[in-house]
Amino acid sequence: STSTAYIATRENCCILDDRFGSFCPTTCGIADFLNEYYPTVDNDLQEMERILQRISN
Amino acid sequence: EHKSQSGCQSEKNWPICADDDWGTKCPSGCRMQGVIDEKDQEYSHRIDKIKKLLSDNQNNYKK
Numbered sequence: 543s544t545s546t547a548y549i550a551t552r553e554n555c556c557i558l559d560d561r562f563g564s565f566c567p568t569t570c571g572i573a574d575f576l577n578e579y580y581p582t583v584d585n586d587l588q589e590m591e592r593i594l595q596r597i598s599n
Numbered sequence: 600e601h602k603s604q605s606g607c608q609s610e611k612n613w614p615i616c617a618d619d620d621w622g623t624k625c626p627s628g629c630r631m632q633g634v635i636d637e638k639d640q641e642y643s644h645r646i647d648k649i650k651k652l653l654s655d656n657q658n659n660y661k662k
Binding site: 568569570572573576580583587590591594597598 | 621622624625626627628630631634635638642645646648649652653655656
């Protein structure tokens with residue numbers, strides 16, 4: 543990911559209202575991200591674990 | 600801080616969520632942080648194991 547924060551503007555956020563402060567992802571968005579991230583990492587780790595198991599045997 | 604048990608119970612009588620609720624109703628941030636911390640711990644544990652196996656096997660191979 544990038545180091546610069548994604549800042550809401552009139553162009554990219556049609557419900558922008560400065561009175562409500564800065565915008566953050568919802569926890570639904572966080573859960574959706576994790577639902578993609580976790581299976582990917584799990585797969586990668588499982589594969590390495592399987593290969594290492596075979597090598598050490 | 601924890602509320603009294605009776606207070607918690609009456610506030611848990613929400614209807615079961617529909618698929619359409621996703622996006623407008625979301626999990627608690629505390630709960631998400633808990634999941635993230637737990638998974639992070641599990642993954643670092645597994646990664647450490649892999650690292651150890653790798654270096655152990657590397658040493659065996661050199662001998």
